[in-house]
Amino acid sequence: MPDDVDERPTIDDLREHMEAESIESEEEAEDFRIRYLGRNQGAIPALFDRIGDLPPEARPEFGRRLNALKERAQERLDAAKARLKREAQSGGPDIDRTLPGRRGFRGSTHPLTQTLDEILRILQGLGFSTYEGPEIETDWHNFTALNFPPDHPARDMQDTFFLKDPPEDEEPRVLRTHTSPGQIRIMEHQEPPIRVAVPGRVYRNEAISYKSFCLFHQVELLYVDEGVTMAQLKQVLYSLARALFGDDVTLRFRPSYFPFTEPSAEVDVWWADEESDDGGQWMEILGCGMVHPNVFESVDVDPERYTGYAVGMGVERMAMLRHGIDDIRIFYENDVRFLDQF
Amino acid sequence: MDISFRWLSNYVEHDWTPEELAERLTMAGLEVETVAPVGQSLDGVVVGEVTAVRPHPNADRLVLCDVDLGDGGPSQIACGAPNVAEGQKVPVATVGTTLSLPAPDHPDERQDLTVEARELRGEASNGMICAEDELGLSDDHSGIMVLDDDAPVGTPFPEYLDAQGTSGTDAVLDIDLTPNRPDAASHLGVARDVAALADSPLQRPAVETPSEGGDVADQVTVNIEDEAGCPRYVALRVRDVNVTESPLWLRRRLTAIGLQPRNHVVDVTNFVLHECGQPLHAFDLDALADDTIVVRSTDEETTFTTLDDQERELPEDTLLICDAEKPVAVAGVMGGANSEVSGETTDVLIESAYFDPSTIRRTAKALDLQTDSSYRFERGVDRDGQVWAAARAAALIAELGGGTIVPGRVDEHPSPPDKKTVVLRPDRLTQVLGTEVAVDEATRLLSAIGFEVEAGEDALHCTVPPWRPDVSIEEDLIEEVARLHGYDQIPKPQRVPVPSRTPHQPPEETLERQARSLLKGLGYREIYTNSMLRVDRAERFTVPPAGSDRAPVVETKNPISEEMAALRPRLLPGTLEVMQHNRNHGQEALRVFEFGRVFRRATEGDAPIVPGYCEHPALLIALSGPHAPTGWDTDPRNADLFDLKGTVETLLDDLRVPDLALTPRDGDATDGPAPVTQHHIDVATGDTALGTVARVRDDVATDFDLDAPAFVAEFHWAALVDAATTEQHRNYEPVSRFPVVDRDLAVLVHTDQPVGPLQATIRDAGAPLLRRVDVFDVYEGEGIDEDTKSVAFTLRFGTDRTLTDEEVDAQIDTIVDALGQSHNARLRR
Incomplete structure (x- = not known):
């Protein structure tokens, strides 16, 4: 508190002090009031008391300035109190809420996982169990049991990797070229009815390009029971396609050839493309058919009593269609800028 | 396989456009991949006669021709062809005609040109005398096309072509033939399906087939030593042949499907092959010692020069066609240079045989040589088509080259096969397809493609035609009926049965999904890497088992390249490549995980599913770079071992892996190269090892362009799932109501x-x-x-x-x- 109140700078000093005070709580507001405006000890009333000590000609000016200071102090006090009240209701002092949040890193699952999960989810709803077989297979499981006779041109349909150093006196070992050996492994161990999906990685010894990679993923379906028909196969594939591609999907079943099914079909989906002359094109999505009796015989299932259907579809193919991806290799490059989109 | 629309249409009547035909064939199992138009409209081109030829006064390379176009006066046309001569009948593109011509600098490309009346070096030229390539009939540009002398002047050229048995335009259907359909590997074969689809008869050209024996059997000896490899060998002889260029219609047939015409004998054998599917070979009989054919297998490796002038090493057990002294052809694959038909040949021996499919396939594989011939033999040609094909070829060779067919035929056929009959039960047909096809309809469809169908009491007895080696059981007949009837005729039932059994989801699938979702939430990205890598890299990243100095890396016998000759022993090398790729593309935070199978050769004590090799699903999590994203009040440090260890602990906790033990591994110095990882923490459940958490050695990280420390956790996912599965079911424990x-x-x-x-x-x-x-x-x-x-x-x-x-x-x-x-x-x- 300044001792000498006779000098003009005293008001200025007091104003400077007052303006520098911070008022961040109810307690500080009360302190401020007592210090500057309090009736007994307040600095401003104290100066009013001394007004009579001034020469008469200085009194009006002093009084005017002192009143202004008093008003200013009251104004600060009121503003602070209002602000404190507002803050108390809104939960604290104002913050810059436009600053970005503290984030963690973004993670992602691979688009192939997402497509495969979607397929398996749909299939589970259609009553299919899941089974996974080995990627290294015997020649018998991958080919012979599936009615690919040795030295038959059908073997050329799937360029095969053979493994070095197979066990002595045993048939060749291959990297499975399809998930169909899963059919054999299941039927070796389980009696019909069998209704199962076999997802997994398969290998083809083909030149790598935008449309083929040395490995990819398939999902195999197998349903074996009494009275299974090709008509049912069509309906199940329509259900799957509708779930994957939408209710208005159009499919086309074309006769084809796989050694392990008879009759065999390839299924195309109509892919609308406004820029194309024909308004779109047929895109092949899977192969399927009725299980060949020779396959049943290789696993001791009675082909007179049971019939069945089998389906093989490519996961990459489905993912490329769903997301408009035109180069299969990008799945295996794992560029974060690609992964981040899924 | 290319099929010419016009050629095909010679054998069956139908009213489909090429595109419509393609659609029908595709939906009947002969998938047409493309329909390519060939040739061009030749409207405006007429037959003209060159009535006078004189030098061009201002150009050495041009002559001026007066050409009668049948429109009154002669037209003067400048011509630069070396072969133009007075009296020739020639095709003339009249003024106003637009032709698509080969581009001068790029003979494979074509560009449009409209013929105009103009002056060439001061002389009028009113039209263009055309070469075959300019008309799109072949790629011959050696001179103008010279027509038959009796061609009527002024006739529109398309009419002339029609009279010649060919035309200016065609369409080529590229069929992706499945291996079960050798019967359709020819124009007649495809036409047989078209006949069934169009309900129209197949029109096979009539050929007089010679009877067995006769003069030719006295003159030529055929001796089959390998009856299994060659069940039948038919030979015909055409003498006094004048080997010549094939007529336009024949050359056009061949060029339409991508074959190069050579001479009329070779062209005829190719034509008949693509007409009926029976491969033929023509020998120059004068080159065969003792007019003798011996069919035998090699008993040792043999060197032989095929007619493409390649010297080839034939492995043991290759089926050969020999004369009395030497090999003259690799049976079913390719003839020899020593006996091929040339311009000087006058005496032709036509071979028409049935070779064993497996034998031909093995040879073609061993020689890495697939020909139109081996392609058909290895799939199985018509078991009884040899005589017709040989007779058809002999007739054409004689007709086109003025030779004489020696009467009779040599026909070595020691054991003709019995006819095959397969039973089709209509009930079974309905049971498999899920819809009824009328018996009459099934009978009609099967008959249309050559089956002899006899109705029995409860079944159709179907005699299989000899060109259908693929048909041997009832299901084969069901497929034939279904594909011709139309798969789209099979209805979709309103309801489908499902076995009354709850679908089983293996626990690894559930836990994998759980782990993926957690790791994604923790900011890791899932990756899929190649299972194949370099052998040396695979070895560098694996540790030989105790007592062995060889890492048990699995290698492929026939890798695509050295870069992919081994199967991954663990996920780490592929992951480091992904981190490298992303680091080199500006990514600092490298946080990834992968589920995938890893492989090794089995050792004693292993009990793998497929003996010889072990594989198991693995999980990898890796981390390098800042521990957190940059923010306005965070100052990221480099992630360290405890960041990854924390992730691992969180994950294993979430998966409820019991009795978890994370134990620092004592570092033992090894004799070999330092391991690629260090600071190992072994993760186990009870006594069962599950995996490790470790730091990638800095020098290894540097090799992959990683400038921040890198850490990796790898797990034996199957073992982890085994341990965690029993913990997945929880019984409720009351929550304590007492304070802690x-x-x-x-x-x-x-x-x-x-x-x-x-x-x-x-x-x-x-x-x-x-x-x-x-x-x-x-x-x-x-x-x-x-x-x-x-x-x-x-x-x-x-x-x-x-x-x-x-x-x-x-x-x-x-x-x-x-x-x-x-x-x-x-x-x-």
Whole structure:
């Protein structure tokens, strides 16, 4: 508190002090009031008391300035109190809420996982169990049991990797070229009815390009029971396609050839493309058919009593269609800028 | 396989456009991949006669021709062809005609040109005398096309072509033939399906087939030594042949499907092959010693020059066609240079045989030589088509080259096969397809493609035609009926049955999904990497088993390249490549995980599913770069081992892996190259190892362009799932309604003292009241003796009643005592 109140700078000093005070709580507001405006000890009333000590000609000016200071102090006090009240209701002092949040890193699952999960989810709803077989297979499981006779041109349909150093006196070992050996492994161990999906990685010894990679993923379906028909196969594939591609999907079943099914079909989906002359094109999505009796015989299932259907579809193919991806290799490059989109 | 639309249409009447035909064939199992138009409209081109030829006054290379176009006066046309001559009939593009011509600099491309009346070096030229390539009939540009002398002047050229048995335009259907359909590997074969689809008869050209024996059998000897490899060998002879260029219609047939015309004998054999599917070979009989053919297999490796002038090593057991002295052809694959038909040939021996499919396939594979011939033999040609094909070829060779067919035929056919009959039960047909096809309709369809169908009591007895080697059981007939009837005729039922059995989802699938979702939430990205890599890299990243110096890396016998000759022994190398790729593309935070199978050769004691090799699903998590994203008040440091260890602990906790033990591995120096990882923490459940958490050695990380420390956790996912599966089901435990008591405890220990054992001691000594213990501070420095560190723990006590302070104090005393005794720890006050 300044001792000498006779000098003009005293008001200025007091104003400077007052303006520098911070008022961040109810307690500080009360302190401020007592210090500057309090009736007994307040600095401003104290100066009013001394007004009579001034020469008469200085009194009006002093009084005017002192009143202004008093008003200013009251104004600060009121503003602070209002602000404190507002803050108390809104939960604290104002913050810059436009600053970005503290984030963690973004993670992602691979688009192939997402497509495969979607397929398996749909299939589970259609009553299919899941089974996974080995990627290294015997020649018998991958080919012979599936009615690919040795030295038959059908073997050329799937360029095969053979493994070095197979066990002595045993048939060749291959990297499975399809998930169909899963059919054999299941039927070796389980009696019909069998209704199962076999997802997994398969290998083809083909030149790598935008449309083929040395490995990819398939999902195999197998349903074996009494009275299974090709008509049912069509309906199940329509259900799957509708779930994957939408209710208005159009499919086309074309006769084809796989050694392990008879009759065999390839299924195309109509892919609308406004820029194309024909308004779109047929895109092949899977192969399927009725299980060949020779396959049943290789696993001791009675082909007179049971019939069945089998389906093989490519996961990459489905993912490329769903997301408009035109180069299969990008799945295996794992560029974060690609992964981040899924 | 290319099929010419016009050629095909010679054998069956239909009213489909090429595109419509393609659609029909595709939906009947002959998938047409493309329909390519060939040739061009030749409207405006007429037959003209060159009535006079004189030199061009201003150009040495041009002549001026007067050409009668049948429109009154002669037209003057300038021509630069070397072969133009007075009296020739020629095709003339009249003024106003637009032709698509080969581009001068790019003969494979074509560009449009409209013929105009103009002056060439001061002389009028009103039209263009055309070469075959300019008309799009062939790629012959050696001179103008010279027409038959009797061609009527002024006739529109398309009419002339029509009379010649060809035309200016065609369409080529590229059929992706499946291996079960050798019968359709020819124009007649495809036409047979078209006949069934169009319900129109197949029109096979009539050919007079010679009877067995006769003069030719006296002149030529055929001796089959390998009857299994060659069940039938038919030979015909055409003498006094004048080998010549094939007529336009024949050359056009061949060029339409991409074959190069050679001479009329070779062209005829190619034509007949693509007409009926029976491969033929024509020998120059004068080149065959003793007019003898011997069919035998090699008993040793043999060198032989095929007619493409390649010297080839024939392996043992190759089926050969020989004369009395030497090999003259690789049976079913390619003829020899020593006996091929040339311009001087006058005496032709036509071979038409049935070779065993497997034998031909093995040879073609061994020689890496697939020909139009081997393609058909290895799939199985018409078992009874040899005589017709040979007779058809002989007739054409004689007709086109003026030769004489020697009467009779040589026909070595030691054991003709019996006819095959397959039974089709209509009930079974309905049962497999799920829809009824009328018996009449099934009979009609099967008959249309050559089956002799006889109705029995409950079934159709179907005699299989000899060109259908693929048909041997009832299902084959069901497929034939279904494909011709139309798969789109099979209805989709309103309901489909499902077995009354709940679908089984293997636990690894459920846990995998759970782990993926957690790791994604923790900011890791899932990757899929190649299972194949370089052998040396695979070996560098694996450790030989005890007692072996060879890493048990699985290798492929026939890799695509050295870069992919081995199967991954673990996921790490592929992951490092992904991190490298992303680091080199500006990515700093590298946080990835992968599920995938890893492989090794089996050793004694392994019991793999497929003997010889072990594989199991693995999980990898890897981390390098900043520990957190940059923010306005965060200052990211490099991630370290504890960031990854924390992720691993969170994950294994979430998956409920029981009896978890994370144990630092003592580093042992090895003799070989240093392992690629260090600072290992072994992760186990009870006594079962599950995997490791480790730091990638800095030099290895640097090799992959990683400039921040890299850390990796790898797990045997199958073992982990096995351990966690039993824990997935939980029984409810009541939640304690009594308060817990939290206490902090700080002890001073030697700086070398690991914290883990302190925690273990606390757990042991704190039982049974201690609920959990967490480390909240590790401190060295000011205020603490040198060589000493302070470790602070939060302890939580609780039980099924309210604890008293005295009880907790007593338990703390026990803990402090135990820490003192086991680790020389002092209480920090």
